[in-house]
Structure formats: C-alpha cells, structure tokens
Amino acid sequence: MNESSLKIVLLVLSGDAKTARDWLKQNYASASLEIVSRYQLEKHSALGRVRAARQLRADIFVIATERLAWQRGQNAMLAFGALAGARQVVLIDSYGGVRKESGVGILARAPFRFAAESLASAAAIAQSRLRLTQLERAIQQRETLTRQPAPDPIRIAYLRSTPSPGTPAGGAATHINGFINAASELGAQINVISNDNIAGLDESRLMLIDPQPIGITRAAFDLRNNLIFSAGVLREIERRPVDLIYQRYGRFTWAGVEASLRARVPLFLEYNGSEVWIGKHWDTSGMISLLERFERLNLLASRRIFVVSEVERRNVLRAGVPNEKIIVNPNGVDTQTFHPDVGGAAARGELGIGPDEILAGFVGTFGPWHGVLTLAEAICLLPADCRVRFLLVGAGRFREQVEHIIRQGGREQQTIFAGHVQHERVPALLDACDILLSPHVPLEDGSEFFGSPTKLFEYMAMGKGIVASRLGQIADVLADEQNALLIEPGSAQQLADAILRLMKSRELRERLGAAARRAAIERHTWKQNAQRVINEYLSLSQGERGFG
Structure with a gap:
C-alpha cells in the first residue's frame, strides 16, 4: 500500500503526544493522522471500545503513553490495536521508547503472552502475601535499636518506588529534588535509590533499579515490582551501608521496612497521603484489603512519619499512630531558583x-x-x-x-x-x-x-x-x-x-x-524541610524521643 494512502490513528493514554507525532512524521511523513483521546473511548464498554476503534479504520494503530518501562497491560494494548483491524500496532512513550508489532503476529502470540503474564502475576501475589506476613511478624518482634552517637556526615538512603504516569516530573519530582538538594547542602550523604528516573535529578546521583512492565492487573504489577525493587534496595544497602532509611511512601511497597530491619537502622517515612484512600477514590488499584496491610506495616515500622499538613497528621492519628511519631513537615521551595526577574x-x-x-x-x-x-x-x-x-x-x-x-x-x-x-x-x-x-x-x-x-x-x-x-x-x-x-x-x-x-x-x-x-x-524553604528531618534523626540518636 502506498504510504500516502495509509491512515494512522493515535490514541493518547498519557504523557505528551508531541513525541509520538514527531516520530510518526519522521517515519510516515505522507500518511494521514487522526488523534483520539482515551476519554472518547472510555465512555464505551470493553466491546464498544473495540467497535469504536474498528470504525476508525486504522492501518497503523499507535498508542502513546508516559513511559513504557512503567506501562502495565502492554499485551492488552497490542491486542486492542490488532482487534481494531490495524495491520501494525505501535506503542510509544514520551521518552522515545517504541514497541512495534504486526497485527497478525500480535493475535497469534496473544494467548501465550496472556497465559505467561497471568502465571507471573499469580506468583507475585502469592510471594507477596507470604513475605508480608513474615514482615508483620518481624516488626512485632523487633528489638529496640541501640543508640549510637550521631555520625558526621549522616548517611541517608532515599527510597522512591512505584511512580505513576506523569510523576517523573511534576510536584513529586519537585519535592524529591528539593529535599535531596537541601539535605546535601546541610551535609548529609544521600544515596538515592529509585525504579524510575526523576526529572531534574542528575542521573549520576541515582541508583536505578529497573522495573518490569508485567502484571495482569494494576495490583499484580505493583506487587511484582515491589519484590524486584526491595531485592535491589537490600543489595545496595549491603554495598553502601547507611545510618537512616528515608522512604517516600508509595503504593504496595515495603522496601524501606525490609531495608531497615536488615540494616538495623531507623526508617523515616515521608507520608504524602494514604494510598488506601487514593485507591478507593482516585486511582483504583484493586486488592484494597492487601493494600491496607501494606500501609499498616509501613506506619508501624517507621520511627518517624513526616506528613505535609496538619490535616494529614490527624488522619494518621486516626489510623492509630502515636502522636510522638508524627512530624508535620510542609512542602517548600528553592527561593534561589524561583524568584522575580528570572526570564x-x-x-x-x-x-x-x-x-x-x-x-x-x-x-x-x-x-x-x-x-x-x-x-x-x-x-x-x-x-x-x-x-x-x-x-x-x-x-x-x-x-x-x-x-x-x-x-x-x-x-x-x-x-x-x-x-x-x-x-x-x-x-x-x-x-x-x-x-x-x-x-x-x-x-x-x-x-x-x-x-x-x-x-x-x-x-x-x-x-x-x-x-x-x-x-x-x-x-x-x-x-x-x-x-x-x-x-x-x-x-x-x-x-x-x-x-x-x-x-x-x-x-x-x-x-x-x-x-x-x-x-x-x-x-x-526546602532547607527548612530537610533540617526538620535531620533534627529528628539527631534527637532520636540522642535518645530525646526514643530510638526504639
């Protein structure tokens, strides 16, 4: 078929569609392009979405997402494009990542792919349930840590896991960069461990533990990657010992809990909100009862919990956390970067x-x-x-x-x-x-x-x-x-x-x-935010509010 007669349909799930448009222009310069938003299809049932997609009569069906490394359901996306009648299906992300397959090949491989992904998901769920029970028991039985003189400098492992589409940039990235830069200026040594890049953070400062985009459901995807991330964190903590684990709390994660137990150092939890509440009201993840156990484990295991507002402090109190563990630490700003007359x-x-x-x-x-x-x-x-x-x-x-x-x-x-x-x-x-x-x-x-x-x-x-x-x-x-x-x-x-x-x-x-x-x-300022964290570690090590 002549390229000029090709029709491309671009479905934008998340991220910036510009990268996808630029790639299509470079590879299919003469083809016609129709852009469809996810909201145009979401109003239909599952079968209705396929019917609506088939009516678009795409030769090439392109799905744009934020980041393929973190995009679950890729097999389902490919199958959707093939069922829409496209001869070729392309997945592309905002970072230039591309996955391209023929429609016939997708349909031929789909049964085997879905079976393999289902088995991997079931294994991740079973393994997570078993390990969660073990960690719950370990936290209940843990011994009080022996107080040690505050080291100089303080070595902090900063853990960030389970991002969502759009979070490599935005408010989360601002918070992460603000704290890390300010804590470093205050003399702390920060070892950043993450399973995704963080906008604005020099990659040389980041220990990246690559995720795997496998999981038949959202919860299975998160649980599998929690296992991968936690294992990577334990290896890194063993390689580079630390004095404090600082975990940015995320959905279905226990990496900070496990690292704290293994290294016998305190865990500080940056708690920006309940993932259980978010899972019920905003960002449906499924397996809420299991997510509740993850959240309780993190709150119980943490020596200090940093919340961003007084309202969130009250929410954590209602969850049964002692008041002395909770520190209100609002977000901040780098006033040297954000100021008048800056362009x-x-x-x-x-x-x-x-x-x-x-x-x-x-x-x-x-x-x-x-x-x-x-x-x-x-x-x-x-x-x-x-x-x-x-x-x-x-x-x-x-x-x-x-x-x-x-x-x-x-x-x-x-x-x-x-x-x-x-x-x-x-x-x-x-x-x-x-x-x-x-x-x-x-x-x-x-x-x-x-x-x-x-x-x-x-x-x-x-x-x-x-x-x-x-x-x-x-x-x-x-x-x-x-x-x-x-x-x-x-x-x-x-x-x-x-x-x-x-x-x-x-x-x-x-x-x-x-x-x-x-x-x-x-x-x-972020420096004031980071100073509160360091002050709590110093008071903890000096026994002012208990190290146990």
Whole structure:
C-alpha cells in the first residue's frame, strides 16, 4: 500500500503526544493522522471500545503513553490495536521508547503472552502475601535499636518506588529534588535509590533499579515490582551501608521496612497521603484489603512519619499512630531558583503577550482537586474585553473538559494551553505572569483537604499576586489581603472577581507578592524541610524521643 494512502490513528493514554507525532512524521511523513483521546473511548464498554476503534479504520494503530518501562497491560494494548483491524500496532512513550508489532503476529502470540503474564502475576501475589506476613511478624518482634552517637556526615538512603504516569516530573519530582538538594547542602550523604528516573535529578546521583512492565492487573504489577525493587534496595544497602532509611511512601511497597530491619537502622517515612484512600477514590488499584496491610506495616515500622499538613497528621492519628511519631513537615521551595526577574520578559515575548496585557497563570495537574473546571468557568465569566489572558500549564483528566468550556465561552484567544513543560522552564513561565492562580476544590468524598501543593510555595517565591482557595493548608499558609486574595473553594464568580481586582491594581499585586515572597523565604524553604528531618534523626540518636 502506498504510504500516502495509509491512515494512522493515535490514541493518547498519557504523557505528551508531541513525541509520538514527531516520530510518526519522521517515519510516515505522507500518511494521514487522526488523534483520539482515551476519554472518547472510555465512555464505551470493553466491546464498544473495540467497535469504536474498528470504525476508525486504522492501518497503523499507535498508542502513546508516559513511559513504557512503567506501562502495565502492554499485551492488552497490542491486542486492542490488532482487534481494531490495524495491520501494525505501535506503542510509544514520551521518552522515545517504541514497541512495534504486526497485527497478525500480535493475535497469534496473544494467548501465550496472556497465559505467561497471568502465571507471573499469580506468583507475585502469592510471594507477596507470604513475605508480608513474615514482615508483620518481624516488626512485632523487633528489638529496640541501640543508640549510637550521631555520625558526621549522616548517611541517608532515599527510597522512591512505584511512580505513576506523569510523576517523573511534576510536584513529586519537585519535592524529591528539593529535599535531596537541601539535605546535601546541610551535609548529609544521600544515596538515592529509585525504579524510575526523576526529572531534574542528575542521573549520576541515582541508583536505578529497573522495573518490569508485567502484571495482569494494576495490583499484580505493583506487587511484582515491589519484590524486584526491595531485592535491589537490600543489595545496595549491603554495598553502601547507611545510618537512616528515608522512604517516600508509595503504593504496595515495603522496601524501606525490609531495608531497615536488615540494616538495623531507623526508617523515616515521608507520608504524602494514604494510598488506601487514593485507591478507593482516585486511582483504583484493586486488592484494597492487601493494600491496607501494606500501609499498616509501613506506619508501624517507621520511627518517624513526616506528613505535609496538619490535616494529614490527624488522619494518621486516626489510623492509630502515636502522636510522638508524627512530624508535620510542609512542602517548600528553592527561593534561589524561583524568584522575580528570572526570564519572564522573554517568555512573555515567546507567548505573544502584549505590554498592556495582564497574564494570569496556572501550573498543575488537570485533576480532581486542582480546580481547573472552576477556573475555566471563571475565565468565561470575565468581561470579553478585559485585558487578562490566561496561561494554563499541565495536563490531566479534565484537560478536554476545560478546553470545551473555554470554546463554548468563546475564550480561545485569551487562553494558552502550554501542556507539559520541563520543570526548569516553570520559573520563567511563572515570572511571565502578573497573577498566579491556585483554585483548589474540596475532595469529592467530603474528606478534609490534606494536600500541601508545591506550586503554592513556588507561586509565593515569585513575588506575584496570588488568588487561592481558602482550603486546608493553603488557608494556613496564606493570609487574605496580606499576601494573597483567598476565595471560597469552587466559586467561579469569586475567582473571576479576584482576578479582575488584581488586574486593575498593580500596587495590590506588588504588595501581596512582596509579602508572599518574604513568607516563603522565612518559613517555607526546602532547607527548612530537610533540617526538620535531620533534627529528628539527631534527637532520636540522642535518645530525646526514643530510638526504639
């Protein structure tokens, strides 16, 4: 078949579709291309999705994802493309990884692949249940550790496992880099062990334990990779002894627990939220009862648990954790990286923002609690002739809905969708803005808002006028009319009114922004965050709050 008559269908599951489009342009320059989002297919049943895909009549079916190394269900994706009638199926990720097979070959191999993956999944689940029981017993029977003089420098193993699509960059990567860099500046020796790359972190500082994208279900995938990661961590701890295990808590992981027992050193847990709660409400993982046991094991085994907010401290208390183990340690910001006059003028030129226009910016995930739908409604409530334009940086579940609301309101010309950007680009984009927006909304199930948004502290450090929701820690950090304008969560009208007020007063923007930056420098840096962790280790080793 002539290449010019080929039809390519690109299904974007996650990540940035640009890499996939560039690859297709290079390899199939003359073929026609139709892009389909996952949301167009998710409204159908499983059989309905296949029927809808077949109606697209693709010669080549391409599925774009964040990272193939962490993408479970690849056999099912290949089979889906083949059942859609494509002669060739291609999986491609945001890092240039490509997997390409013929439709006939996929269907011929599918029964054997699914059988092998099912057996591997069953083995991982059985092995995990057995080892979990052993670890639960070991924690109950462990002896009190002997106090030792605090070493100088403190050797810390920083463990990060089970990322989700999109987390190599974003708030998680910001937090990881912020803590590691600050702790290193304070004199600690950090050995970073992860099963994925971390945006912004020099790869020479990272011990990478490669995952395997095998698992017939989400839980089986996580359990299998927990076994792989934990074994790798034990080998690395034996090779490079440490004084402290610092684990960024993740779904279905016990690596920190096992390493702490083996090395006989304390485990500190960075607990950004309950994976059980997330598994029930946001990111369905299955096997919730088993996940509950994993979570209890981590909370019980940890000598100190660092939570990002007072709300999360109360949640952990309700889980039965003693108060003396819990330390509130909010997120922070690197005020040397995020500051005024860091490239905003050039960025405004690149974005086509006029000298008399006011630019209001949002950086974050288009997800359930970031308030992007409220923001879209507020944009449409503003007078059509006002001088405000909007820069929306990020992607996620509600991206299409936001674009639809903006189109329906006739505000496409005022709104710039930047998509995913590299984190090192974020300071200049924030500096390009006159107003920064944090329109978070309450959690859907009515739970208290437990987050500590990293972007909030980055906004503060930029010295710009901020509009934010009066919600959870946001309302604790920001003071209405002093360093920000606070609105009722979910109120598009209040958000629109606050934006208009800041648009009309440069003096107000500058006064609020200067106060916000002062507060960030005084109370919300990553160095202060890391110092709290080091102080807890020192007090623990000196016996002030018990080493057992």
